[in-house]
Amino acid sequence: MADAEFPQCRIVTERFLKPETVEKILNKLAVIPGIRRIVINGPNIPQLVPYGPARGLPNPHSGRATIRVGETDVDLRVQVGTFLLELETRDLVQQIDEACKEVFTNFSYSIKEGKFMKSTPTQVDYAKYGPRANEIMLGLVDPKNKTGPTLLQGNR
Amino acid sequence: MAYTPQYGPGQSVVAENRRKQMNPNVKLEKIRNVTDEDIVLILGHRAPGQAYPTAHPPLAEQGEPDCPIRKIVTPTDGAKAGDRVRYIQFADSVYNAPSQPYQRTYTEAYRYRGIDPGTLSGRQIVECRERDLEKISADLVNTNLFDPATTGIRGATVHGHSLRLAEDGMMFDMLQRCVLEGGTVKYVKDQIGTPLDKKVEIGKPMDAAWLKANTTMFHTLVGTSYRSDAEYIEYIQRIHSLRTKYGFMPVE
Numbered sequence: 001m002a003d004a005e006f007p008q009c010r011i012v013t014e015r016f017l018k019p020e021t022v023e024k025i026l027n028k029l030a031v032i033p034g035i036r037r038i039v040i041n042g043p044n045i046p047q048l049v050p051y052g053p054a055r056g057l058p059n060p061h062s063g064r065a066t067i068r069v070g071e072t073d074v075d076l077r078v079q080v081g082t083f084l085l086e087l088e089t090r091d092l093v094q095q096i097d098e099a100c101k102e103v104f105t106n107f108s109y110s111i112k113e114g115k116f117m118k119s120t121p122t123q124v125d126y127a128k129y130g131p132r133a134n135e136i137m138l139g140l141v142d143p144k145n146k147t148g149p150t151l152l153q154g155n156r
Numbered sequence: 157m158a159y160t161p162q163y164g165p166g167q168s169v170v171a172e173n174r175r176k177q178m179n180p181n182v183k184l185e186k187i188r189n190v191t192d193e194d195i196v197l198i199l200g201h202r203a204p205g206q207a208y209p210t211a212h213p214p215l216a217e218q219g220e221p222d223c224p225i226r227k228i229v230t231p232t233d234g235a236k237a238g239d240r241v242r243y244i245q246f247a248d249s250v251y252n253a254p255s256q257p258y259q260r261t262y263t264e265a266y267r268y269r270g271i272d273p274g275t276l277s278g279r280q281i282v283e284c285r286e287r288d289l290e291k292i293s294a295d296l297v298n299t300n301l302f303d304p305a306t307t308g309i310r311g312a313t314v315h316g317h318s319l320r321l322a323e324d325g326m327m328f329d330m331l332q333r334c335v336l337e338g339g340t341v342k343y344v345k346d347q348i349g350t351p352l353d354k355k356v357e358i359g360k361p362m363d364a365a366w367l368k369a370n371t372t373m374f375h376t377l378v379g380t381s382y383r384s385d386a387e388y389i390e391y392i393q394r395i396h397s398l399r400t401k402y403g404f405m406p407v408e
Contacts, residue, residue, distance in 0.1 A: 016322045043319060043328055050330075052312025054349040061332040079328055081320055106323070 006036060007090045010116045011083040011100060014107040016042060021103060022080045023067035028099035030070045030152055034088040035096075037140060039117065042078035074150050084116045163262075165391040170380045174372045177255065177263045177301065184299035188359040195293050197356050198309055200346030201242045201286060208286050210238040232270040234285020241272075244293045245281040245347065247314040249306035249327040252367040252379045256280075259372045263301065268292050278317035279310065297358070300370055304341035305361035308333065311347035325361055334358065 029035060045064045049057045063079045085096065093113060100109050118139030125133055128143040140149045163175040176182045193204040202209065212218060215236050220226055248256045257280035261273040264282055271292065274281040284292065296302060305325050308316060316328040324336050331349040334341050343356040374382035382388065
């Protein structure tokens with residue numbers, strides 16, 4: 001398993017998504033058997049105001065919400081605009097495309113196959129996970145972040 | 157022969173909009189009516205109704221030295237009263253925002269006195285005396301230089317001008333200073349991100365057709381492409397060629 005290379009794809013939407021739309025698409029993706037990992041990307045929404053005279057004040061933001069994917073709560077910390085997916089087989093892309101078509105109705109999106117996730121540990125990964133890092137963790141979350149990835153209950 | 161400024165090259169609608177904004181003889185089109193009090197709230201420099209804090213005594217009281225320049229230059233109201241220097245900063249989305257940093261600076265420099273504009277890639281700040289600033293800000297917000305969705309008043313944490321728009325058409329704002337509620341944009345935080353006691357209504361976002369017709373930014377995908385303006389291309393190639401050959405002292 002360790003040497004196997006899994007196909008990956010990237011979904012980029014024309015617009016940044018509301019948490020409700022992210023919830024919708026993730027729930028569609030979560031029921032497709034054969035998606036190994038999903039990374040959601042976008043600009044950071046900080047919990048506190050990071051710069052300026054108001055630095056340190058709480059930063060209420062509708063994009064920083066908790067969504068429910070399957071039976072699991074997922075805390076969004078970014079305004080989502082990109083999804084990276086690692087698949088077991090390439091033919092899943094078709095199903096993913098159909099799920100996107102159903103959800104992204106008001107704007108366009110693109111799906112691209114390629115290699116998008118980190119495959120070799122960086123120095124920071126090494127400092128965090130040590131020499132025997134679990135490959136599945138690489139590139140899944142920022143190694144400097146204290147929170148880990150969210151695990152969804154498998155569907156088979 | 158009297159010199160008539162041309163303001164800028166180009167035959168496209170974008171070029172024409174740029175010239176209109178820069179030319180002080182063209183009146184800016186008033187689109188919305190944000191009150192002075194609301195402007196003060198968004199700026200966040202003083203409470204509405206509060207007296208202007210001063211940086212020095214009024215010029216009439218402090219005794220000016222005998223200086224020929226001071227005799228030529230009439231001080232602005234803010235300078236006369238000794239106001240503090242304060243700022244307003246804008247971030248403009250690349251998706252057909254009505255203005256953009258360089259354009260703002262040119263426009264303000266042609267139209268207003270006693271200002272210090274600062275131009276950066278994704279934001280533009282203008283500093284001046286506080287009471288002058290409030291007047292200028294009202295102009296900048298109430299006219300066709302501003303769109304509630306694609307222009308942001310952002311004192312700090314300005315990131316957003318080159319990012320995709322959100323689903324509702326708003327430019328990304330890490331601090332979400334303004335929200336779209338019932339089709340109207342309301343500021344819930346002042347420009348640095350401090351929550352406001354009341355929501356400040358700033359108006360409806362302009363539609364895509366208006367933005368495309370009134371933008372001063374070229375955009376290949378959603379607006380007018382730069383390559384479609386032959387005169388602009390010729391101009392920029394000439395400048396590039398002169399700079400390359402002669403540095404900053406071009407001689408043809």
